[in-house]
Every structure is written in structure tokens, then in C-alpha cells.
Amino acid sequence: MAGGYSLIVAIKQRRVRTVDRLYIRQHTHTSQITHPQASTGERVLQVTTEETRHHIMKWAIVLCAVVALSECIIQVPLIKGKSARESLEEQGLWNEYRGKFPFNPTRFDDQSLYVSSEQMTNDADLAYFGVISIGTPPQSFTVIFDTGSSNLWIPSVYCSSAACANHKRFNPSLSSTFKNAGKSLSIQYGTGSMTGFEGFDTVVVGGIPVKNQIFGLSQSEAPFMAHMKADGILGLAYPRLAASQATPVFDNMMTQHLVNQDMFSVYLTRNSAVGSMVTFGGVDTNHYSGQIAWIPLSSQMYWQITVDSVTVNGQIVACNGGCQAIVDTGTSNIVGPQADISSMARAVGAHSANGDNVVNCNNINNMPSMVFHIHGQAFTLPASTYVRQSTYYGCRTGLQSSSSDLWILGDIFIRQYYSIFSRAQNMVGLALAR
Secondary structure (H helix, E strand, O other): OOOEEEEEEEEOOOOOOOEEEEEEEEEOOOOOOEEEOOOOOEEEEEEOOHHHHHHHHHHHHHHHHHOOOOEEEEEEEEEEOOOHHHHHHHOOOHHHHHHHOOOOOHHHOOHHHOOOOEEOOOOOOOOEEEEEEEOOOOEEEEEEEEOOOOOEEEEEOOOOOHHHHOOOOEOHHHOOOOEEEEEEEEEEEOOEEEEEEEEEEEEEEOOEEEEEEEEEEEEEEOHHHHHOOOOEEEEOOOHHHOHHHOOOHHHHHHHOOOOOOOEEEEEOOOOOOOOEEEEEOOOOHHHEEEEEEEEEOOEEOOEEEEEOEEEEOOEEEEOOOOEEEEEOOOOOOEEEEHHHHHHHHHHOOOEEEOOEEEEOHHHHHHOOOEEEEEOOEEEEEOHHHHEEEEOOOEEEEOEEEEOOOOEEEOHHHHHHEEEEEEOOOOEEEEEEEO
16 A cells, blocks of 8 residues: 555643544555654554555544534645656756746636636646545545646546646546536646546545545646646635536535635645645644734635735835735746836846846845735745756746736745635635744
8 A cells, every 4th residue: 555544633631531633644655653743642543454544534524523623634745846847957858848838827817717617827837746536446646736726627548638648547437436527627728728527526635535526537638738747736716716617625625524624724845845735624833833914815716815015125116006916826936917027036136038037046145035015914035935946047036927917926935934725714824834
């Protein structure tokens, strides 16, 4: 068996019979030992047999429903792997790729497409993905947990595109619980599209089965998707954004009472390949320090908030008078209108070269911070967080321009600020990541 699971029951120190937290955590390696966690009173039982795993999951669901819990938390580890860009740079193919498939965050451009199809970006810098399974018996897939889209889709055995050939493909005939939804699905990209159809099946997220979940099965995929590291996408935005009026996975998790709180949170490591985590049903205090700043949403489609301004060295350099931004785990960089991004790049000493805002790698320690002013709070990004260093192309900022007025606070921002997405309150919470 390739992976194991943990049932973690944390007991309050003063009320030893009251369950304080229950975690279901999927592991990438197996173990059969019981050992204490860092938090006082937590014990972890890792199980490796499929039969025992099912018993643990059944008990976990019973505990979530019956015991007086302050938190019922499902955690999905994320792997930080090489991005498509890094792999292409190693192969000497990056210039050719970006010539054919220039970055284009088109998910925001055409609002008439929100009902019939979903728009997503062809971001070659995405590096975080987790594992889910679909069907009975389960078929496993790596997916990007994307707060900038709402549909779940994976490749199918009916797809003959080159992009499907090097990814895992779902075979509905091997699942006893699969049902064809009888609907087509189209997802538009800046340089192509994914087309397919929709079906229903059991989707297991962090060891918890989400029953009767609708998802897309691709039949054709754009050529650039052959370079994607993940097999598919699991969207975590609002239902209003979903193609074909599909119910997003987290909405079914809430409806089926699989989480105690209608929220999830995301922690992204800066350099380590392991340690990143999506937490469903609450927050993990091990992943942030200080207070959480709660920011009301300005629109309930994306996780959209109002940014008051962006400053460098105390001077407003972008978003003067306020602007709209989404907190998006499905975008790697910070994206904004071209004039504002150019202004920010100049303010930190970057210059444009081959489509990137590049800097001298020797100057990083002397470069100023960017400060995003949001809901009366200041969120600072030091140069070490917004500059990326490539073995082959030197150093560049994680600033990218688009034709849209809507800003994107992507993984660069989320690595610095632990991000909490509350459907109960329609708010985003931000706290300094550890």
C-alpha cells in the first residue's frame, strides 16, 4: 500500500473526556506505530491496511456527528514539486513553450462564460498538488486545490490528447458507483480548452468519502496541459462560478456534514517539498502566528476582497483608490493591471526582459518590501518572498500583468500569509504563516 492514514484525537487537558480535535490526515508513507504529536495530548494511530482504514474512517464520521467537538478537521497534505516552468527550463524548452503558450489569466475576461463553462489560467509556475481518489474501488489522482475555480475534473480513458497520455486517467467502467450525468463540460484556457462530460461518483478527500460528487471527465485537453504536473483540478470557489451548475466538492462536504465548520484553510511551504496542507473544517494553529485578520468578501463568486492600496517605501505605487483582488491558490504569482504591475516593478528596482520583471540576484537583500493594505491592515511581502531565482534564467519578481482590472493574490502571497476561507461568514482570514 502506497499510503496510510491517521486518526488523531486530541483530549483537552482539563476535561479529559471531551474530544477537542479530531483529525483525519492522509500520509504519503506508511507506518504502524503510535506516537505523540507536537501538541500536548495528541496521539496518532497510523494504519496501513485498507480494511482498517475503512473502520477508522467510519469511526471518524461517527465521532464528528456524535461527540461534542470543538473542531472536526480533515487535512490533505500537499506536495511541492517542480513546476512546469522549472522542468522546461531544465530541458532548455522554456522559451519555446512560453512563445507557444503565453501566460494569460483569462478566467476573468468574459463573464458570459460563467454559466456555460469555466475559465482558468495556463500557469506554468504552479507547484503544489495533493492526492484524492474517485470511484469504487478508488482510483487515485493528483489535483491542484484551486480557490480560483469551482469544478472538479480529471482526465478520462476516453481522452486521446497528448496531455492525457502522461497523466492518470479515470476509467468509469471500473467503478461500481459511477453514474453518467449526461452533461458536457468545457473549460476555456488562454491557449486552448479542455472538453469532456460530467459524472457522479464517490470522491475521497483526506480519507473522507464525499458521496455522489459531480466531476468532469476530460475527452480532449489543450497541448500545454501535457506539461501540468497535476492530473486535474479541484475547485474551491463558490457554486456561482461552477460550469454546468455543478456542485463544488466543498459544498457537498458541508451539505453531507463532513466538516464541523464551514471553512477551509491553506498553508504553503516556502521551500520544503513537504509540509504544505489544505485543512477542511477549521484552522491549524501550528501553521500561523499572531492574530487572524478577517476580511469580508466583496463578491461571492471568487474569494474576492477589496485592497485599499499597494505601497513601496511608504509611497502608493499601485491600486490607488482601491481595487478588487481574489485570493487564489490556483495562480502562482501576483497578477494585476499592466500599468500597476509596471509601477510596482520599477519601485522595487526590476526591469522587463523576455516577459519577466527581472532583478539582480545580488540585490535581493537590499530590495524594498511590498505592502498590501487591506481592510485597515498592512500585509508585507519582503523581497525574499516575491523574488524567484532560476538556475537558468537568474532572478525575477513574481509580478505578472494582465488585461483585467481584477488582481490575483496567488501563491507568493499565500506562502507569506496563512489563508482561511470561511463560507459561514463569507470572509477571508489572513495570518502570518510560520
